[in-house]
Amino acid sequence: MAPIRVALVGLSASAKVSWASDAHLPYLLSRYGKAHYKLVALLNSSVSAAEAAKKTYNLDSSVKAYGDPAALASDPDVDLVVVNTRVDVHFQIAEPSARAGKALFIEWPLVDTLARTYDLTKTMNLQNSIIGLQGRVSAVPLRLKALIAQGTIGTVLSSDIRAFGNLIPRDAFPEGLTYFGDRKVNGHPINIANGHMLDYVQDVLGELEDFQANMQIQWPERKVLNAAGEAKGTCTNDVPDLLALHGKLRKGKAGIVDGATLSVFFRSGPQFKGDPGFVWHIYGTKGELKVSAPGPYIMADFYAYDAPVTIEVHDFQSDEVRDLGWEVEDWQKELPGKARNIGMLYERYAKWVEGGKGEVKEGKEWPTVGDAVERMEQFAKLYKTFDSEWET
Structure with a gap:
């Protein structure tokens, strides 16, 4: 062909x-x-x-x-x-x-x-x-879907995530990326990094049927850093840099109890020093899965981490914690x-x-692109909880 x-x-x-x-x-x-x-x-x-x-x-x-x-x-x-x-x-x-x-x-x-x-x-x-x-076809989410389908933790009852957009500083933007602070562009950590995460999480657990959210602008003015990391002025920021979201997952997803709760916390900038940049718990009737990533929390790529990305299970019956591992395909x-x-x-x-x-x-x-339409509609709803004047 x-x-x-x-x-x-x-x-x-x-x-x-x-x-x-x-x-x-x-x-x-x-x-x-x-x-x-x-x-x-x-x-x-x-x-x-x-x-x-x-x-x-x-x-x-x-x-x-x-x-x-x-x-x-x-x-x-x-x-x-x-x-x-x-x-x-x-x-x-x-x-x-x-x-x-x-x-x-x-x-x-x-x-x-x-x-x-x-x-x-x-x-x-x-x-x-x-x-x-691409998080939907990444090795870790695919492994999680398989583990849930196999009944490794029984029926999923709830899930919670704590994530950090640590690819950028907490109070600054690199030169050339100051548009991250311009909400009209709509290309910034809440949409991009957090958007990738919310997509593959819902691909694993099912779509949110309804949710409540709170967003906050913690740094309305940010420093602008040159290539050497030196501050060269400031820029305004009208984009939220914190999101707290919780809601119920849509009914009917195999392996997920009806009414299961999903809770997500995202903050732009580094996590507490020494902590993982991403921790995802999936709590079930027989056990609990825990995914930890030390580097950039965004798990759409799983590359160049300074420590392993891990999937662990706490088996309630044996009370043991085991590393379940994950692997990309050989050609990758x-x-x-x-x-x-x-x-x-x-x-x-x-x-x-x-x-x-x-x-x-x-x-x-x-x-x-059909999947992207659904995600864009979800983000429009998300932003309206922050600002009823948000352009959609």
Whole structure:
């Protein structure tokens, strides 16, 4: 079968955030990626920027360089457009290709408002898409789903999470990321880091049927740090940096008692010194699971930690605590850490395309833009609990 022809958006020679080069490009250029995909185009802010990226990453001269989303959308030799940019430009980049009927892989968050979510998706084939909520196909959540299905802790009664967005300082933003403090952009730790977590947690336990939440802005003014970590002025912050949420899980999920409670605490910035950055308890009738991550709490990638990410069980009958372990698939070990779960998204999507785009096999699902719509609706509701004036 002919490879799926990919246009990569946001692969930059000078980007502040390097997700396209760290997570997408290594898979696409690997032997696994080349078995299913062919990188045929780049889209950047200008043709010259795309050409610079081609040179920086030693891409083939046949890769086309675009600076206009509409021009890319009209290219008949592109099948899948992969969007890796700041969230407030996702819509203007993706919408022309959506109208042209191209498949889309969009990093989370989908777009910056709920209104644009509906505008983008109204003509799309939602199944023929990918949303970058890769936590759903990550090894630890998949292991947890299997343990619950096996009845390792009996029936789940409740779950609680304490998490920290410790990829950034508690009271500062790095230069180039001050937009994290601008709520109009809608690309910030509550939406991105916490959003990834809430998605894979609900994929494991089931969707929240209803919830109550409290959010707080603890640092309305933040320092701006240069590359050396030195403070070079300040910026205002109108984005909440603390979230406390609790609610009931939707009825009907196998292995989960009706009315099970989910409680989540998230705070942007480092945790108490020496504590884990992420702790997730799942409490059942026969035992309790505990997941601990020492490094960046966001478990969408499981890479480059300075200590292991662990899954432990407290067996109530034996009163023993055991490490249950987890493992990525062998082929993923050949990829850099950040590319492993992104690669799994590409792999699952490619198998579906190559299989004729029929019914998705159980256990081979991937998150689609349709899943992102549900998550965007949930976040719109979440923000209304904080600010009834929040733009949706």
